[in-house]
Amino acid sequence: MKKTIKVLICIDWFLPAYKAGGPIQSISNLVNHLKDEFDIFIATSNTDLGERLDLGTALLNTWLTKDGYKIIYLDQQHQNLKFYKAIFIPQNFDVVYFNSLFSFKFTLLPLLIFKEIKMRRVLAPRGMLGEGALAIKPFKKRVFLKLFRLFQLHEKVIWHATANSEVKEIIAHFGKRKELILAPNLSAKIDTKYHPKKKVQNRIKIFFLSRIAIKKNLIGAISYLSKIDKSYKVEFTIIGPVDEEKYWKKCKYEIDKLSQNIEVIILGAVPNHKLAAILDEQHILLLPTHHENFGHVIMESWQRGCPVVISDKTPWRNLRKKHLGFDISLNNSTDFINAIELFSMMNENTYNEWSKSAFKYAKAFTENVSLLEQNKALFLNAVNDNR
Structure with a gap:
């Protein structure tokens, strides 16, 4: 042509x-x-x-x-x-x-x-x-x-x-x-088929994927995790470069105060071509951002079968009806906590219903x-x- x-x-x-x-x-x-x-x-x-x-x-x-x-x-x-x-x-x-x-x-x-x-x-x-x-x-x-x-x-x-x-x-x-x-x-473009994920009831792998900056609100994510019931075992993976050093110090201070049921893994910046393998092992994205005009990390999460728990400051709304996750007001921390606990308590079959919905939505959007x-x-x- x-x-x-x-x-x-x-x-x-x-x-x-x-x-x-x-x-x-x-x-x-x-x-x-x-x-x-x-x-x-x-x-x-x-x-x-x-x-x-x-x-x-x-x-x-x-x-x-x-x-x-x-x-x-x-x-x-x-x-x-x-x-x-x-x-x-x-x-x-x-x-x-x-x-x-x-x-x-x-x-x-x-x-x-x-x-x-x-x-x-x-x-x-x-x-x-x-x-x-x-x-x-x-x-x-x-x-x-x-x-x-x-x-x-x-x-x-x-x-x-x-x-x-x-x-x-x-x-x-x-x-x-x-x-x-x-x-x-x-x-x-998505060139893979959906693959169900392993999920143990009352255990969950949550990830934050974005720059470490005020706008992305990692501190908010940490705060919600600090308030979930201690019977849930959480592996929280932080992926992204440090954009604002002072803010990152505040985040680390809050991370150090988390209880023992929250295991934090800090990966730092990861090249995009390596993300798929990491997200394939994760369950949900937690991103209480202050603003996104699109949010590529949200779509990337769905492409890897990960529902999302995000703020209502993105174009992606009414997610629960479609089994894609939750979009929640930043003024309502209780709803963030409840959403995290809901995904945590899910067994493998229930979780994979949401996971497959996320993948199918992303594939349809991409095509x-x-x-x-x-x-x-x-x-x-x-x-x-x-x-």
Whole structure:
């Protein structure tokens, strides 16, 4: 198939980076689904969350060909307007896609370069306009939003919302807009069949999978576990990089106070390709997050047959009716505790009814053709786009 539309994706981190979590997975899935139809270029940094990638200087600041797409890893010295103009303008891109709102180097700078060029500009806030997200470092974000409006950059883009809740957030901050596309995130393809899990009554393996940061609310998860009945034996596995060191110290302090019926295993950051084997041995995800616009870890959990106990600050609602888990208000700790205890007391047969429901839902979601078409619409009509 001839690729007629040339797309540039700007993202702060990309594979082999993995610690930054959801944003990387969002773009990885998007590229894997669409690379056969679109000519995709990715501009990213040579870092992961808090560390430099081991790439070698010969692979930096030049376009590389990978599996069906091209990518450039930019070191800090080359993340500037002058170099961006040198590498972007000659390519004559039809579309540029920004995978973040609050990114100076990979949204604001390239957006200024492409501001007056005839092309399609698509921006994904990635949940950053949610109330919970804006409450973290609020001053810097208010300044950024003010500058964004001042330069009228919000008028130069097509907004990509991944959920109805994000549509409302975009409208609340930038007004009702015609240039807004609702396209839920694509998930990784499932190439396995469902396999029942072993489950002993009154015992459970629970995992937390996310960055260790205030927004993800690991302390909340620990607090709920501390209050469950001591007759339940829990193995609690924490998976994810430390993003906020002071917060992690508070978490460890609370972990040390847990009673002996809670065994805590700390795995740290785990590359995405190794997660499946770990999740296959787990029972439920516990993620009382303050905000998710999608929550790739939620879908990844379902893909491995793990129901979830999450907050109501995600697009995934009414989970109990579908036997997918529970979505609970952060103001109701008792319901979190009850949900954990319910899964803990389940025998193998009852648990696997929920587990199979989770897997079947994830498989149907992943194979939904209409979602693929919605995501293609982000890049279509690009050649004649006057924005």
